Amino acid sequence: MRLYATRRQEPWFWGSCLVVPIALALSLALCGLLLAVQGKPALLGLAYLAEGAFGSTHALQDTVLKAVPIYLCALGVAVAFRMQVWNIGAEGQFALGAVGATFAVMHFSQSPSWVLLPMMFLCAGAAGGLYALIPALLKTRLRVNEIITTLMLNYIGINFLHWLVYGPWKDPTSFGFPMTPQFPAAAFFPRLPGTRLHLGVVVCVLAGLAVWLWLSKTRLGYEIKASGLGPAASRYARMPYGFLVCLVMVVCGALAGLAGLNETAVSAGRLQPSVMAGYGYTAIVVAWLARLNPLAIGLAALLLAGLRVGVEALQLSLQVPAAFGGIMEGLILLTVLAGQFVTNFRFRIDRGPK
C-alpha cells in the first residue's frame, strides 16, 4: 500500500479556507508550549494575549491602528510577490518614507494642515518609491538578485535614518536623545470623530480598493498577474516585463513609505529610531497568509496587528520579551506554507501489490 500525491489543476478552495485556521491554532499551541517550557502559565498567557489584542474597545482600536502600517506594507509586498518579484525591502522603504515625511514637515512647518499633509504624503511616497526603484533597476538592467539588494537596502535605509536623527536632524533641546523636534499640530492626521482612529485607516481602505481595481480590472493588472506565471512567457507575449517590475516595485515602495509616514507623524509625532518596528518583515507574513489577495490582506493585517498588541500585554503581565512576537509570526508562516500542500495536491492510496 502506498500513498501518492499529485498536483491539483486548481487549488482546493475549501482546503485553503481550512489551512489558515488550523495553522494558526497549531502555531498558537506551539507558542503555549514554549511559554510552558519557560515556566510560564501557557493557557493564561494565551488568554492575556487574546484579551490584550481584542478584549476591549481600547484594545481593538490599538489593533486597528497598528494594522495600518502593516496593511500598507503588506499590500505592496503582495503586488510584488504576485509577479514573483521578491521585494523583502519594505522595511527600508518604510524608513525612507519616514525620512521623506520628516523632510516635508521641516520644510513646510509653518504651513496649514491642508498644505502640509499633502506634502508629507508626496514626500513619503516619493522617497519610498524611488528607494525601491534602485533594486528594480538593478534587477531589470543588470539582473542582480532583488532579494539580496532589497535586504541590504533595508540595513542602509535604517542606518541612514539613524545618521539623520543622531546627527543633522537631532533636536538640540532633546538632552542628547536621538530624535527630531516634535512635529507641529498641523502635521497630525485628523481623527475620526469619537475614536482614536485617524486618516491612516481611510488611506488603507482607499489604497486597498485602488490596488484591487488595478489588479482585477485593468490591462496592466492583468499583465502583472500573467508575468507572475513566468517572465519568459510574458516577454514572449510582448509584455513590458522590465517596466512592470519597476512599476510594481515603485508602488510597493510608495505604500511602504506611506506606512513610514503614518508611524512618524501619527504614532511617534517625530522621527526617532523606534519608528522602525519590523513592519516590513511582518508584511511578508501577512501577504502570504492572505494568499496575496488585497481584501484578505486586511483581515490578516488585523490578525497580526492583534498579535503584536497582544504580545505587548503579555510583556507586561508575564515578562515575556517582545521578540516572542517574532516566534509567533515565524511559526504561523511555516505552518501555513506546509499546510498549503493539502490545497495544492490531492492524495491517492494505491492498495494493489507492487
Place this chain on the structure above:
Amino acid sequence: MNPEIFALIVPLLAAAVQSGTPVLFATLGEMITERSGTLNLGVEGMMLVGAFAAFLTCLLTGSAWLGFLAGGLAAALFSCLHGLVTIVFLGNQVVSGLALTILGVGLADTLGTPYIGKKVEGFLKYPLPGLSEIPVLGPILFSQDALVYCSYLLVPLVWFLFARTRLGTALDAAGEYPPAAKAAGLSVAKLRWVGLVMGAFLVGLGGAYLSLAYTHLWTTNLTAGRGWIAVALVIFAFWRPRGAVLGAYLFGGVMAFQLRVQALGTNLPSSLLLMLPYGLTILALVVANLRGARSGAPGALGVNVEPEE
C-alpha cells in the same frame, strides 16, 4: 616598504581574517545547501540560533568546543523545519527561508534575553608555534584562534567534497538536474536533506564563532545581517569555495575597517560607516553579475521536486 604602513595594515588584515571567518563558515554552508538545489534564506536566523546555542552551552559546561559543536547542531536541527516545509510539503522556498529567519531571530532574542551582557571565555587567540613568526603572514594568518585554523581546513574540504567524492557529485546532480539524479537511481529528496542539514551545520558554526570567539558575550542581534551577506556571497563566489574565501575576507576587511575608524574617534558618524558592508555587498553582486554569475547557479536552485505518478 615603510614599516609604519605595515604596523597599520597588518593588524587590519588580521582583523579582516577574524571578522571574515563567521561569514566564511556561513557562506560555505549555504553553498553546500544551494548546490544540492535548496535555496535557504534562513541563514540569518540559523546563525543566530547557532550563536545562542553555542553561547548557552559554553556558559553551562565551560567548554568552548562543546559550545561550538552545539552551535552547529542547533542550526542543523533548526534547518529541518525548512526541509519539512520545502522538501516534504513542497512549500515555497523563498518564503519558507524568510519564515525561518523571522522565527530564528525571535527564538534567539526571546530565549537569550536573560543572558544579555553575560560573558564566556570561549576561544582565545592561539599563535601557532613557528608559523606565527613568519613576517607579515604570521601575524595575519597564524596568530588567530583555533576556529580560524578550522576554517582554513574547511575550505579545501568543501572543495574536495564537490570535486572528488561521489556524495559531492550526487549533491550537484540533485541541484543541477534532478531528473538525471533520479535516473541514476539516487533519491533527490534524500540528497537535498543531506545538503540542507550539512550546510546548516556549517552556518551554525559561523554563528557559534560570533558568540564564542568574536564578541565573547551575548547581545541581541549579534549577527547584524551577516547571514544575509553570506547568502549574497554565495552568488558572488559563483558557488565555488575559492570565491567564498575571497568574498568573506573582503567583507571582513570592510567590517574591520569600519570598526577601526570608529574606534579612532574620527568625526565620521558610525551610522554612515555601518552602511559600508551592506553597500559593498550590493556592489559585489553587481560586479559578479556583470561577469555573468548566473551561469554558475545550480540549474534547479529553488525548484521543488514534485512527486509523479
